[in-house]
Amino acid sequence: MKSQPIFDYPLFALGFRAFFALAGFAALVLIVFWNALFNGTLTAEHYFPDSYWHAHEMLLGYAVAVIAGFLLTAIKNWTGKPTVTDDQLAGLCLLWLYGRILPFYAGELPDILIALVDFAFLPALAYQVSKPIIQAKQYRNLFFIGLILLLALGNGLIHAQMLGLQENTATTGIQLVVATIIILILIIAGRVFPFFTERAIPGTLTIKNPMLDNLSVASAVIVFALQLFDISGTLLALAAMVAVVVNIARLSIWYVPRVIYVPLLWVLYAGYGWIVLGFILTALSAYSIVLPSLALHAFTLGGIGALTLGMMARVSLGHTGRALKASNAIVIAFALINVAALFRVLLPIAMPGWYENLMYVSTLSWLAAFSLFIFVYAPILSSARPDGQDG
Numbered sequence: 001m002k003s004q005p006i007f008d009y010p011l012f013a014l015g016f017r018a019f020f021a022l023a024g025f026a027a028l029v030l031i032v033f034w035n036a037l038f039n040g041t042l043t044a045e046h047y048f049p050d051s052y053w054h055a056h057e058m059l060l061g062y063a064v065a066v067i068a069g070f071l072l073t074a075i076k077n078w079t080g081k082p083t084v085t086d087d088q089l090a091g092l093c094l095l096w097l098y099g100r101i102l103p104f105y106a107g108e109l110p111d112i113l114i115a116l117v118d119f120a121f122l123p124a125l126a127y128q129v130s131k132p133i134i135q136a137k138q139y140r141n142l143f144f145i146g147l148i149l150l151l152a153l154g155n156g157l158i159h160a161q162m163l164g165l166q167e168n169t170a171t172t173g174i175q176l177v178v179a180t181i182i183i184l185i186l187i188i189a190g191r192v193f194p195f196f197t198e199r200a201i202p203g204t205l206t207i208k209n210p211m212l213d214n215l216s217v218a219s220a221v222i223v224f225a226l227q228l229f230d231i232s233g234t235l236l237a238l239a240a241m242v243a244v245v246v247n248i249a250r251l252s253i254w255y256v257p258r259v260i261y262v263p264l265l266w267v268l269y270a271g272y273g274w275i276v277l278g279f280i281l282t283a284l285s286a287y288s289i290v291l292p293s294l295a296l297h298a299f300t301l302g303g304i305g306a307l308t309l310g311m312m313a314r315v316s317l318g319h320t321g322r323a324l325k326a327s328n329a330i331v332i333a334f335a336l337i338n339v340a341a342l343f344r345v346l347l348p349i350a351m352p353g354w355y356e357n358l359m360y361v362s363t364l365s366w367l368a369a370f371s372l373f374i375f376v377y378a379p380i381l382s383s384a385r386p387d388g389q390d391g
Contacts, residue, residue, distance in 0.1 A: 015072025047103035081132030179224030267310035274302025302341035
């Protein structure tokens with residue numbers, strides 16, 4: 001007799017449901033905590049120093065949750081093989097959640113335990129994602145496993161410094177994680193942007209250019225590799241501008257004017273635009289014209305923030321059998337995430353004296369965007385498909 005699954009309800013039916021819900025709540029809770037720590041209204045003994053905790057949690061907490069939800073769902077579609085059972089998905093979610101909670105028990109728990117629990121998530125995810133790829137013999141998709149393990153390596157470098165095993169590796173780890181996430185986004189963009197555009201705008205036929213796809217990724221790899229080896233100046237600026245030109249060319253062959261009338265599309269194109277701006281600001285920072293942190297936040301808050309919010313909204317509708325149309329509340333959320341990036345990345349260049357006020361508006365915009373996401377999508381992610389199908 002077949003045993004019943006332990007977690008037999010919709011939230012654990014597919015990877016996107018549980019992990020997108022966790023990501024949405026994390027986007028709120030982590031920023032509220034970070035703001036309280038930054039302003040000194042909250043003090044807590046913590047495994048991570050404050051600035052490292054913020055970077056670690058937004059990248060290896062929030063962003064990795066979105067990546068996990070996407071890959072666990074997409075790999076199942078691509079291979080026709082299941083990635084995880086609902087019990088296994090619940091276990092992965094708990095492991096991710098413990099990684100967020102245990103650092104607040106520094107002093108009560110051994111640091112090595114805190115590090116191992118947090119580190120274990122990405123290898124566990126890689127294992128679950130690799131199984132259907134190997135079963136279906138889709139070996140070309142194994143590079144996703146390599147990217148997940150690169151994220152794990154970056155996480156390991158951060159923990160190595162926290163544990164006192166190495167000196168000055170945390171910053172390198174954060175750089176590696178940012179680079180890997182952006183490269184992953186560029187790869188996935190080549191698969192989903194043309195498809196989403198054709199589906200949303202009838203009669204549209206997007207051109208696919210494998211050479212531009214490869215150049216967009218290769219140029220980004222070169223830029224991030226130069227930064228990892230602490231090479232700046234003219235060489236970094238030239239590499240960054242090549243990445244700008246190649247990625248603008250890539251976007252231009254996908255883009256059609258009607259994109260601006262489809263919120264589920266324009267938020268993705270806007271997110272990609274923030275990545276292009278990140279390369280522009282990287283070139284300027286190579287000559288100390290702007291602060292490197294502005295380029296970093298163009299990539300993270302702008303690029304990762306807008307693209308993950310847009311992808312969660314689009315994927316959740318598509319995989320729960322709902323109409324691919326953003327509600328008014330979610331359109332406002334899409335606008336707000338871009339406002340958050342505008343006030344964090346561009347306006348500080350023009351109004352440096354207003355920095356604290358700009359950060360305040362950016363924080364509120366981010367929180368409002370994800371509050372709307374949770375309000376609209378928590379019921380969608382936690383309820384069965386209206387058409388009665390699995391998923």
